[in-house]
Amino acid sequence: LGNVQFDSCNLNLSAFGYASLKQVKFAHCSLESADFYECTFKKVMFDACRLNEVNFSRTPLKGIDLSSSTFQRLTVSLEDLNGCEVSPDQAIGFASMLGLKIKE
Numbered sequence: 001l002g003n004v005q006f007d008s009c010n011l012n013l014s015a016f017g018y019a020s021l022k023q024v025k026f027a028h029c030s031l032e033s034a035d036f037y038e039c040t041f042k043k044v045m046f047d048a049c050r051l052n053e054v055n056f057s058r059t060p061l062k063g064i065d066l067s068s069s070t071f072q073r074l075t076v077s078l079e080d081l082n083g084c085e086v087s088p089d090q091a092i093g094f095a096s097m098l099g100l101k102i103k104e
Helices: 088-098
Strands: 002-007 020-027 040-047
Touching: none
Parallel strands: 002 020, 020 040
Antiparallel strands: none
């Protein structure tokens, strides 16, 4: 899938598993419970999307910016998160995957 922009789309429960995505932009989309299992991303953007319960298993997120998107939980490994860009609040959530407890 390449050279595509999804704008304000309801893509909940979408199945992109095993896909190769190149120059794909998701802008203001709802992707709740979408499946990106074992995908390859090149120049993929998630701009202000809802990503709750998205499955990124076995999908490297290096260079992917999730900071403007919202989610409570993702299915992703720490290895695949390496190099992913997240907001400070999102980083706190991922710290719990490491077993860290955040104190104020």
